[in-house]
Structures are given as structure tokens and as C-alpha cells.
Amino acid sequence: MHKRRFLLAAVALASAAAIQAQESIKIGLVVPMTGPFASTGRQVENNVKLYQSLHGDSVAGRKVEVILKDDGGVADTTRRLAQELVLKDKVSVLAGFGLTPLAFATAPIATQSKTPMVVMNAATAAITERSPFIVRSGFTLPQVTAPAAQWALKNGVKRVVTLVADYGPGLDAEKTFVETYKAGGGEIVESLRVPMANPDFAPFLQRVRDAKPEVVFVFVPSGMGAGFMKQFTERGLAQAGIRVLATGDVVDDDLLNDMGDAALGVISSFHYSAALPSAVNRKYVADYTKAYASARPNFHGVGAYDGMHLIYEGLKKTKGEGGQALLDAMKAVSFESPRGKFAIDPATREVVQDVRLHKVERVGGQLFNVPLAP
Numbered sequence: 001m002h003k004r005r006f007l008l009a010a011v012a013l014a015s016a017a018a019i020q021a022q023e024s025i026k027i028g029l030v031v032p033m034t035g036p037f038a039s040t041g042r043q044v045e046n047n048v049k050l051y052q053s054l055h056g057d058s059v060a061g062r063k064v065e066v067i068l069k070d071d072g073g074v075a076d077t078t079r080r081l082a083q084e085l086v087l088k089d090k091v092s093v094l095a096g097f098g099l100t101p102l103a104f105a106t107a108p109i110a111t112q113s114k115t116p117m118v119v120m121n122a123a124t125a126a127i128t129e130r131s132p133f134i135v136r137s138g139f140t141l142p143q144v145t146a147p148a149a150q151w152a153l154k155n156g157v158k159r160v161v162t163l164v165a166d167y168g169p170g171l172d173a174e175k176t177f178v179e180t181y182k183a184g185g186g187e188i189v190e191s192l193r194v195p196m197a198n199p200d201f202a203p204f205l206q207r208v209r210d211a212k213p214e215v216v217f218v219f220v221p222s223g224m225g226a227g228f229m230k231q232f233t234e235r236g237l238a239q240a241g242i243r244v245l246a247t248g249d250v251v252d253d254d255l256l257n258d259m260g261d262a263a264l265g266v267i268s269s270f271h272y273s274a275a276l277p278s279a280v281n282r283k284y285v286a287d288y289t290k291a292y293a294s295a296r297p298n299f300h301g302v303g304a305y306d307g308m309h310l311i312y313e314g315l316k317k318t319k320g321e322g323g324q325a326l327l328d329a330m331k332a333v334s335f336e337s338p339r340g341k342f343a344i345d346p347a348t349r350e351v352v353q354d355v356r357l358h359k360v361e362r363v364g365g366q367l368f369n370v371p372l373a374p
């Protein structure tokens with residue numbers, strides 16, 4: 001009799017545990033937490049935690065568990081970790097992806113396993129074409145570059161040198177800038193590409209100086225911007241009268257304050273700035289600053305924060321179901337983000353958003369990308 005009762009209790013416990021296990025929804029988050037792009041991983045981790053602390057850690061009555069993995073910025077590692085997350089941990093969603101090659105490496109796994117993949121950071125336009133399961137919550141380089149070229153045209157800039165990091169997003173930025181600027185009658189004096197392995201800006205900055213443009217248009221991935229600005233100043237290009245026009249990656253909110261006066265006056269085009277005056281952004285920046293001892297969120301952070309909201313909104317609609325149902329639900333999501341209006345284009349799974357121009361100014365003793373009047 002005792003034995004039977006014990007067995008029944010054990011069965012009940014085991015099935016309760018099984019339901020619990022089945023009920024938790026897992027998100028596999030893969031980002032660089034070490035290496036030269038660790039600042040991206042830190043922003044993503046901080047923002048995912050902030051999102052869950054403000055919005056709770058369950059959706060549709062099920063617990064949402066985030067499994068964070070560090071790929072060190074190495075594509076083979078990203079692919080292996082994503083594979084393990086899908087096969088062993090049975091995640092419902094893959095998310096993160098700090099650099100384009102890391103997103104490219106993972107796309108076939110999303111397709112084969114039919115796992116939705118939310119690209120929060122990597123920004124080459126072609127990423128969303130690599131798998132029908134990819135949805136983007138960050139931005140693309142063409143989105144933010146075209147308004148930079150239009151700013152140059154509108155402000156009477158006649159001669160530009162372009163300088164970009166020599167890989168996916170840099171080539172997107174160069175192509176978009178050159179096409180838009182030339183179509184409006186501008187002259188591209190030279191187009192320079194800096195290698196990603198061992199980036200030394202010195203010889204390239206010398207060529208910019210010799211070409212004597214009014215403006216140098218720059219894209220380098222976040223993390224590399226501070227090095228660029230330092231060398232730009234040290235080599236006297238500002239004194240030679242050359243201005244920097246950039247995508248917001250170069251004057252990234254995470255690193256901007258440490259760049260010092262070298263960054264003052266830089267014009268950047270981007271979808272996010274910590275200085276956006278909307279109520280939603282003010283609250284977001286205050287929440288982040290409170291949680292992380294006066295640090296500031298940047299565009300990678302907002303890509304992660306909004307990426308979590310996209311996943312939560314999708315899961316609410318599917319009542320926790322993943323796979324194709326979650327993908328379809330996420331295609332129809334739109335909301336008011338700290339960056340402004342955020343929507344997913346259902347045809348391309350690409351983020352739709354506003355892009356603004358900013359100027360680096362000192363506000364209350366700190367450097368900010370202050371939005372220019374439209």
C-alpha cells in the first residue's frame with residue numbers, strides 16, 4: 001500500500017516536472033562577450049536583463065528563459081553554439097548576432113531547424129535574405145547612410161572621400177553613399193576601405209588629407225570609432241578643415257564620452273541616440289542608467305531591448321508556440337520604441353523606422369549625439 005502511494009506520488013511529481021520543463025520558453029542569445037566587440041555583447045546582455053526586469057520573465061503563463069552564449073566574435077563558434085542551442089537546449093528563438101559574418105554563419109541553422117532568428121545587431125542589408133526565418137530588430141547600413149548623403153547635398157558639400165571598414169556593412173555604406181551623393185550632383189574624390197583584421201587608420205587618413213575633401217564620410221563598426229576619431233585628430237585632419245560625416249556607429253553612445261573633444265561637431269545619421277527627447281526614450285535611458293550605474297544604452301542595446309519586445313509580442317500572439325507560428329506573429333509587430341516608431345515589414349522581415357541626423361555636443365558636461373532640427 002505504502003509502496004503504491006509512493007509510486008503514484010513519484011509519477012505525479014515527474015509529470016509536473018515534465019510540464020514545467022515543457023512550459024518554459026527558451027531564447028538562445030549568442031553575442032560576443034569577449035574580444036574586440038565585447039561592448040556589443042555587454043549592451044545586449046544588459047538590455048535583455050533590463051527588459052525582463054521591467055516586463056517580467058513570463059509570457060502567456062510560461063517562463064521565458066534566456067540562455068546567453070559568448071561567441072567571442074568568431075563565426076565558427078557562433079554556428080556551433082547556435083546548433084547546440086537548437087538541438088540540445090531546444091530553444092524557441094535564436095537571437096543576438098553582433099557582426100555580419102556571425103549572422104551569415106547561423107542563417108542555415110535557422111532555416112534547417114525552422115527556428116526564428118532575431119538579428120539584434122548585425123546590419124548588412126543582405127542578412128534577411130539569407131534565411132526566411134530571420135527578422136531584424138536593429139538597422140541596416142543603407143537605411144542610415146542615404147540620409148547622410150542627402151545631408152551633404154543639402155548643405156552644399158561638393159567633394160567627399162568615403163572611408164569604410166572593408167566587409168559587408170562597410171561595402172553597403174559605401175555603395176549607398178556614393179550612389180545617393182552622385183545622383184544629387186556631388187563628387188566622390190576617393191573611396192577607401194580599411195581592412196578589418198588589424199585596422200590601422202594612419203595610411204588611410206594620410207590619403208584623406210592629401211585628397212583635400214570638404215568632408216570624409218565614415219563607417220566603422222562600433223568599438224572601432226574611438227580609435228578612428230583619435231587618429232583623425234592626432235593627424236591634424238580637423239585642423240586642415242576636413243569635417244567628419246558618419247553613421248552613428250562611429251560616435252556610438254557607449255564610447256562617445258571617452259572620445260573627448262575630438263568628437264565635438266561630428267555629424268551622424270542614425271536610427272537611435274540616447275539624446276532623443278521623447279518620453280519613451282527618456283524613461284528608457286533613465287531605467288538603464290539606474291540599473292547600470294550611470295552607463296548609457298546605445299544602438300546595439302536598443303536593438304536588443306526592442307528585439308525582446310518583438311519576441312514577447314510574438315509569443316503573446318502564439319500563446320507561447322515557436323517555429324513558423326512565432327515567425328508569422330513577429331512579422332506583424334509594431335510599437336513605440338525608445339528610437340521612435342518600430343515596425344517589421346512582413347514582406348522582407350526588415351525593421352522599418354525613422355532615421356535622423358545628429359551633431360555631437362556637450363550637454364551638462366557630457367557628450368551626446370543631439371538630434372538636428374529636421
Ligand code: PHB
Pocket residue numbers: 098099100101121122123124168169220221222249
Ligand atoms: C556588422 O558587422 O554588421 C556591424 C557591426 C557593428 C556595427 C554595424 C554593423 O556598428
